[in-house]
Amino acid sequence: MGKMNNGILDNFSGTIGKVVGSNWRGVPYMRSKAKKRTGALSDAQLEQQARFAIAGKFTQSMNDLLTLGFKDQAVKMTGKNYAQSIILRDAITGTYPDFQIDYSKVPISQGKLTKAKSPVATAEANSILKFTWTNDAGRKLAKANDQAVLIAYCPEMNETEYAFGPARDAATGNLDVAEFSGKKVHAWISFMSANGKLIANSVYCGELTIS
Template sequence: MGTYKKGILGSFSGKVGTVVGSSWNGIEYMRSLPKPSSKAPTDLQMLQRAKLGMATGFLQPISALINIGYKGLAVRQTAFNVATSQLLAEAITGVYPDLTIDYPKVLISKGNLTGPWGPAATSASSKVNVTWQDNSVSGTAKATDKAMLLVYNPDKSQYVFTTGGDDRSSLADSLDVPADFVGDTVHVWMAFISADKKAVSTSLYISEVVIA
């Protein structure tokens, strides 16, 4: 792959002959078309494809959350790609083809803001209620930091999240979930984001919760 400056014909996007033109972060580049392969994929290739499909399938529906949670690490790559790499490296377990996501190892955000202390989750009246301890004067924390919450229902492959919940100083927040979640087991994560949205904490997996 090579980069190029606009010539007399300007930049181009898409396939022209045997090359493909595109751009990323303002950098124009072109690459040759890949040659089709008649070889069957190796076991390792099949494993990597399965893991990638699982990672992107889990993260894509919450890309708005991921783009905020990993924004600070998006250097010469997208926030989504950083999160995907983390999930691939840390949170997919099992032996192909029986792969699973280890939810406690999933991070929905990663940063230097002081995280929550002692978060806990319960459920009542089709809500997930999250509480935490007051650490508003610890490290980089501020009382005005906002809660970021994620609830995932694996049985229904559905998510509920917020990127601007209650203040750190409130010590509690809640998320409404669909009525048909009642009786299902969900997974709950939490992080904080600064009021100016410039800093995030590394998320914490709280627990499984049965929706009541």
Template sequence: MGKYIKGILGSFQGKVGTVIGSSWKGIEYMRSRGKKSSKPPTQAQLIQQAKFTLLVRFVTTIGRLLTVTFKDSAIRMTGVNSAFAYNYDNAITGSYPAFSLDYSKVLVSKGQLHNAINPVVTTAGNGILKADWDYEAGVAMSNATDNCIVVVYCPELNQSVYKMAAGERSTRTAQINVANFNGRSVETWIAFITSDKIDVSSSFHTGRFLVS
């Protein structure tokens, strides 16, 4: 028998009535026990499974980051679950069975802190990506000491690299070494987090690049 201790949207393990609580690769979920059936899955079930698998594949590469960068929007759920829910609803494109992620709509951070002004990412050679942005003192929900978060994802390898303190907002620049992705295309995002790691901004997709 399972034990349910975190409220209606909380996680639990085991069986509670006709519901089973479980966790898969950091994604907590509930499913009906139901009866064994020899019937093939419905089209709706196949669509849901395909979307779930696609998004879990990406989210698990930055799971630790999401526990911090989505905690502001995580109401009675983990940051990972909150990120999964947002991107499931907003960042999946295409039709079954050829779903894909629209990386320009993917968020790797969600919060109220002001994001970068005019952010640009460029390749600097030797496996280095360089992020630059403008800074204006006195902007609401923006501090000179906010740290820039840089996230780089390689779809081909299904691997991510990120830095949570790549550079302070007032320095207007940051770098990240992604030499392990050399010769491959990567998707990039930047966001900001306060020095005490309490407040975060929503991320900004800064484009796709070929690492060289």
């Protein structure tokens, strides 16, 4: 049960009557107490639940990465929730109950830094995912020492591997994905400025089978 010591304008945590008080990232808020469901879910509700489930499963696999990737967009929400909202809007395909994610429409990061130019991901021997791109340092906000962010997601395992790779002017970098050997992955690349303040829009690099 919640307790309010200083009247109705006081912050509180817990339940008072039909109101629940809580705190998120230092911001106090109140919401109505959830009502118990009395009937079966409608077809529309079941469909919406399925959409949320598939989007939530994917974003949970890269929670920390999405926090970084959407640090400028996720205002009063988590990066995971921001990404999930984009997936629900743009990237769910198929019909209920056979929904899928179109990974080519899924961003992992968004920002003002110049995105990777002409990136390519290839599956190399010994479970290495090799990324190449064009060194475009000097174009727009691109700098030679921008740091590559190399990303691989395995749907079968619902796990993500990522690493902060070499600088933009290296034009190539490797991601070790040994745990995904023999499985299909989806790959993305992004860039982060050397001081960590700017990040680029991610670029989808396709689906590959890891050897």
